[in-house]
Amino acid sequence: MGLDSGDTAWILAATALVLLMTPGVGLFYGGMVRRKNALSTISLSFLALAIVSVQWVLFGYTLSFGSDVNGVIGGLEYTGLAGIGLEETGTIPHLGFVAFQLTFAAITLAILVSGMAERVRLSSFILFGFLWTTLVYDPLAHWVWGGGWLAELGALDFAGGTVVHISSGFSALAIAFVIGRRAGFGEHSMEPHSIPMTLIGSALLWFGWFGFNAGSALQANGLAANALIVTNTAASAGAIAWLLASWYHGKPSSLGMVSGAIAGLVAITPAAGFVDPLASIAIGAVAGIICYSAMLFRIGKGWDESLDAWAVHGIGGLWGAIATGIFAKESVGEYSGLIYGNVEQFIAQIIAAGSALVYAFAVTLILAKIIDMTVGLRVSEEEEYVGLDISQHGEKAYA
Amino acid sequence: MGLDSGDTAWILAATALVLLMTPGVGLFYGGMVRRKNALSTISLSFLALAIVSVQWVLFGYTLSFGSDVNGVIGGLEYTGLAGIGLEETGTIPHLGFVAFQLTFAAITLAILVSGMAERVRLSSFILFGFLWTTLVYDPLAHWVWGGGWLAELGALDFAGGTVVHISSGFSALAIAFVIGRRAGFGEHSMEPHSIPMTLIGSALLWFGWFGFNAGSALQANGLAANALIVTNTAASAGAIAWLLASWYHGKPSSLGMVSGAIAGLVAITPAAGFVDPLASIAIGAVAGIICYSAMLFRIGKGWDESLDAWAVHGIGGLWGAIATGIFAKESVGEYSGLIYGNVEQFIAQIIAAGSALVYAFAVTLILAKIIDMTVGLRVSEEEEYVGLDISQHGEKAYA
Amino acid sequence: MGLDSGDTAWILAATALVLLMTPGVGLFYGGMVRRKNALSTISLSFLALAIVSVQWVLFGYTLSFGSDVNGVIGGLEYTGLAGIGLEETGTIPHLGFVAFQLTFAAITLAILVSGMAERVRLSSFILFGFLWTTLVYDPLAHWVWGGGWLAELGALDFAGGTVVHISSGFSALAIAFVIGRRAGFGEHSMEPHSIPMTLIGSALLWFGWFGFNAGSALQANGLAANALIVTNTAASAGAIAWLLASWYHGKPSSLGMVSGAIAGLVAITPAAGFVDPLASIAIGAVAGIICYSAMLFRIGKGWDESLDAWAVHGIGGLWGAIATGIFAKESVGEYSGLIYGNVEQFIAQIIAAGSALVYAFAVTLILAKIIDMTVGLRVSEEEEYVGLDISQHGEKAYA
Amino acid sequence: MKMITAVVRPERFERVMEELENEGYIALTATEVKGRGEQKGIKLQFRGRTMEVDLLDKMKIEIVVDENEVDRVIETITSAARTGKIGDGRIFVIPVEKSVRIRTGEIIS
Amino acid sequence: MKMITAVVRPERFERVMEELENEGYIALTATEVKGRGEQKGIKLQFRGRTMEVDLLDKMKIEIVVDENEVDRVIETITSAARTGKIGDGRIFVIPVEKSVRIRTGEIIS
Amino acid sequence: MKMITAVVRPERFERVMEELENEGYIALTATEVKGRGEQKGIKLQFRGRTMEVDLLDKMKIEIVVDENEVDRVIETITSAARTGKIGDGRIFVIPVEKSVRIRTGEIIS
Ligand SMILES: Nc1ncnc2c1ncn2[C@@H]1O[C@H](COP(=O)(O)OP(=O)(O)O)[C@@H](O)[C@H]1O
Ligand SMILES: Nc1ncnc2c1ncn2[C@@H]1O[C@H](COP(=O)(O)OP(=O)(O)O)[C@@H](O)[C@H]1O
Numbered sequence A, B, C: 001m002g003l004d005s006g007d008t009a010w011i012l013a014a015t016a017l018v019l020l021m022t023p024g025v026g027l028f029y030g031g032m033v034r035r036k037n038a039l040s041t042i043s044l045s046f047l048a049l050a051i052v053s054v055q056w057v058l059f060g061y062t063l064s065f066g067s068d069v070n071g072v073i074g075g076l077e078y079t080g081l082a083g084i085g086l087e088e089t090g091t092i093p094h095l096g097f098v099a100f101q102l103t104f105a106a107i108t109l110a111i112l113v114s115g116m117a118e119r120v121r122l123s124s125f126i127l128f129g130f131l132w133t134t135l136v137y138d139p140l141a142h143w144v145w146g147g148g149w150l151a152e153l154g155a156l157d158f159a160g161g162t163v164v165h166i167s168s169g170f171s172a173l174a175i176a177f178v179i180g181r182r183a184g185f186g187e188h189s190m191e192p193h194s195i196p197m198t199l200i201g202s203a204l205l206w207f208g209w210f211g212f213n214a215g216s217a218l219q220a221n222g223l224a225a226n227a228l229i230v231t232n233t234a235a236s237a238g239a240i241a242w243l244l245a246s247w248y249h250g251k252p253s254s255l256g257m258v259s260g261a262i263a264g265l266v267a268i269t270p271a272a273g274f275v276d277p278l279a280s281i282a283i284g285a286v287a288g289i290i291c292y293s294a295m296l297f298r299i300g301k302g303w304d305e306s307l308d309a310w311a312v313h314g315i316g317g318l319w320g321a322i323a324t325g326i327f328a329k330e331s332v333g334e335y336s337g338l339i340y341g342n343v344e345q346f347i348a349q350i351i352a353a354g355s356a357l358v359y360a361f362a363v364t365l366i367l368a369k370i371i372d373m374t375v376g377l378r379v380s381e382e383e384e385y386v387g388l389d390i391s392q393h394g395e396k397a398y399a
Numbered sequence D, E, F: 001m002k003m004i005t006a007v008v009r010p011e012r013f014e015r016v017m018e019e020l021e022n023e024g025y026i027a028l029t030a031t032e033v034k035g036r037g038e039q040k041g042i043k044l045q046f047r048g049r050t051m052e053v054d055l056l057d058k059m060k061i062e063i064v065v066d067e068n069e070v071d072r073v074i075e076t077i078t079s080a081a082r083t084g085k086i087g088d089g090r091i092f093v094i095p096v097e098k099s100v101r102i103r104t105g106e107i108i109s
């Protein structure tokens, strides 16, 4: 096909947009924790970016996108990005594709912070993060996008509902189970120390998500534009739905509004290149309500999956995967879903989502358990009481 | 013409840039209010985005850009974006155009928050916002850009000086008159609770405005580059002018500096595709001084148009519309202005700006009055005293 | 060649990205100062942008990129951007190139704030900034990129390691020497008032740097993609390296982590179009360690180059210039470095970096001294005690 | 000497400062506090339910003066801070046994 | 009257507020403070070294009550704020010579 | 017992803490406050006019000690906080009638 400068311009811009989402998650989370853990929480996002960036160049990319080995993992030909010069893949530079995909791997790890916020040891997070991205993210990316067995199955995941959101959401839950509740959880309130910081994070996420979803078209064309507008619509519908649902139960919080927007964004992610704008209203609105309910369920259960990655990314991603199988419309992305009579697609979606869910949850549980039993995942009681900013970083967020 | 991937890449990126401006306005405003209304103020911007996004997909777009009906409104053929597939309009995807325009509609409503900040009921804002965008924004967008009567007249508005800024600025004033002054206004000082937040908002606005103005070329070409550089220059000249003017009167505040930048950005908006860089210095600098004077005038009058949308967007937009008629240069955008001897253009600009002003102000006044008399626009005295964050959202911004 | 819409789309987007870096530097610095100087510090970045933007249009661009006069400065043919219409240079609009380059000039001045933070007079900064960009930045930009003598010499500087970082870093040191230490420096601690603000700034810098380096390809192609991925990798390696180094010495601070990221970004800047991803790991990691050591050295010396522009930009830029001469790889950017046997390139790099360093340091020292002796560079003791926000701007950052 | 501790509405703080200054009482120390009065703050109606906002922002002012100044200070603060509505605040007078100026070390009694 | 000044853990502040309310002590003033106890805060182990975090966040509560209420208030606060671990805080009782309600100007007792 | 309330420059706070610790006075409570002294803060010259900055950031330290320790505490604070320039602050001594350790409920007198 040859390089297309327009497609390349878009993939470069989209990569920048998605890159910003990782610190965006950090701010989103950082505002929700207590003041004494603000820096820790934001820093773990930056660290996720730094660790995954280096790992991706060294061998993450090749594990994900190297030539397929038995449907489960990529070969090692791109180790250290060897042999990738300035040439193109499709209509964009191969290195542009590498960089774009890298930003997805990075943010996925950053989302996981939710399950261990305010209590994880810095050194253990680094170790865990490095292993998790290698053992969970890279295989999943290969299965779905790298020519692995889920791709073979015909499962659709436009921009990472399964690979990014189901995997991170359920992994966060697994970690939360292993690391245990924060001291005082359920006994006294743990109010967000700066909701404006969370709103800034949300703004960056909404903004970056245009790169996430519309960039996943890998071309600057009508499909990318479709992905962009359904992304925005689902976010809006999700925000309104969660707001109304929480209004019904009490006060319509601004935190609920942006959580709903993220829920909508998550749910539209796998569907963005397959559904039309009207469907995206439904997908977003249902996401807002389902994820809000999941959050209430989690709180009811007393699970301290602290910043709701499970409720928003896990459950939102699951709904998105299924919704793709429901609403996919041939004129948009060449595939049809349940409402157009295609049961098979619907089933493929469920199998893919379920497999990713089980794989991510199980491997994370084991990995977290091993780390916890060896080097220890959690800080000491005193360190937690004092806060991670001082105990892990020797810093205070605000003077 | 066929799809151009470069133009498409630019419109996608520009859409993302403008999208970020809406939360940007939220932060810009949010920093200026008192701590107890910080979340409310930021949230109203997010809500403006969510409401308008859904309305736009459902029928806002077709009211604005559907086939012309008597010069006043668009037809209904694009209801629910029906019939808009992946094909292009001009050289970009039709859905890309829809999304780009959407971001303009959203930010316009967000600017209006200025006139009701720190006292509007959340539910009434939602109702008001939905009606305002339908009754004021959509017709105006149609008149100027959708083939309506102002387009026929030959009025120039490159990126929305009339549609976005005059309309939102004067509407904000109308709302301020209907809703009344904040309790304690004029009696005790109401200091901005976080000017750094306002500066962050300004940074996002300046950044996003490149998409706003240069994106309005709808192509990635020399005209877009011209729009970009005059945008930056006018912002800079505006910042310097307001700074110096306020220095002369007292201390050169940072709030003044960024207000001047926004004033410059507003003023160059209608002109960006018609004037050259030297003219943009004049346009920006004059905007800084005029808008600063308008703010002093407003304060002198005791009007509580609280965050100066009228002074900056209304008056700045008016000046920009007129300035377009003065400085337009044929070699840039094919039209000539007053200094090149074209009186007609100058008059067309004044008619267009005046019509938009009157229409927006009058309809907003009536709409706000009706809502105020029925469901009530304003919170109770106690709710206002306690602050909207607690009374409307049940939240505190900072713990 | 004719205009390429894809290349143009990328240069427009990249310009927006780099634009955002200037307020990004403001936030990065603003978080590190004491609360009483927060607005002043952020505002100086905005002011740098405003001043340089106007100067650039008037004569800065022509001094840098006008036709070469004896290898030292550009001619005056583009004064007021005269004669630059909508036509292209290479494959992008000439005005796009002007705007892109402008953003580099602006951020360079903003970086300088480090050397005078918390004590410079607002009016003197404006005067200084205007003269510095004219006397130091414009000539250097001409020497390296505008066809001046360093370009002739064959020195490589892909995106501004020499022009932007060495020049600003060493100039900041010169100013720090002239203006003197902050009152109380070394006697009592001066803790950063908001590290989250610094982290937000870092996020914007990392994001914008993709435009800075990948935009410098001036085309949307494989080279741009290479620049983008090496940029991200070096940032990550720098963050990890500084974190580990500071961990070894005490606690791994989040401030160290992002300082390391910036160090990596600085160092990769001149090299981004010449080295491959594996080299960028080395360049970034070494930058993290060298710049951290430089910071310790500076503190040991009792130099109050307050926000470490010298340690991070000056020393990081120096290392980057040399590293380009070491790691340049023919298959990436057509040049070879020391490890591929090309000693000449290595020497050219050292000469160029050294010349820029000496020129910037010397001229800045003289300029600062003259301003200090005439109008005075520094505020009075009382003004410094009260803080620059109140004394220079009449404002408080937070109410 | 006595320490007069006044808890006032934040929006009246400026006026209290000015009035005190007019009366010649310049020196004072101010703290941002939160308070709840006997009436338990403010009650809001929300969808049929009543919601109480009990901790409201207040400013606390501490002024140390000679015994014979106490009444005038109280009067000044009271008149400047009063709105007549619930939440206007309290003034407490506490004995001070010794007062030292750090700059000189002198004891002010 | 007496001013009861209690410095408590911030995470116990809510509970103290509630218990006081249950006992009928509604009015109070609260301030965010930092404190260091006799044990010099909390010691952390870090790579073989000991690091002390001596200034910890606390909440200070001030309640002015009649003399005969003092013990009950102390008891209420003590039982609500106690965890039994170092850092639970202190209560100090200070004499108040006069108390004025700004809204009415009346002197309370 | 006495409560020693000192208002000091924030930049001297650390040093005061250290000196107190050296003298064996570990326990204390600190609050960020704003203060205005008799000299009405700091006067700045601005374009021919004088501008007053009257409310400046200060740190308030409260230490409750036995009566016989009072003078040594005052001395320690005074020497650590003094710069000799306007704005160094004040120390006030207030009687404390009772002191309770919440952790144990014991009364420290
Ligand atoms: N007994 C008390 N002890 C401590 N603080 C008090 C007491 N009574 C009132 N306050 C303080 O005064 C503020 C105003 O009290 P409130 O009862 O609402 O005012 P009033 O009844 O005088 O109008 C409260 O928020 C609280 O900070
Ligand atoms: N003598 C004192 N003077 C002032 N404040 C004190 C004093 N003793 C304790 N405090 C306050 O009480 C808090 C808790 O003290 P700590 O000694 O840790 O508690 P305890 O020993 O009662 O468990 C301290 O952080 C400090 O704010």
Ligand SMILES: Nc1ncnc2c1ncn2[C@@H]1O[C@H](COP(=O)(O)OP(=O)(O)O)[C@@H](O)[C@H]1O
Pocket (backbone or CB within 6 Å): D027, D028, D029, D030, D062, D063, D064, D065, D101, D102, D103, F007, F034, F035, F036, F037, F038, F039, F041, F056, F058, F085, F086, F087, F088, F089, F090
């Ligand atoms: N009479 C007073 N009552 C309450 N606080 C006071 C009083 N005098 C001084 N202060 C506090 O001490 C601080 C320093 O006072 P200042 O008069 O400037 O110091 P000095 O005269 O001792 O050098 C003030 O900002 C204020 O917080």
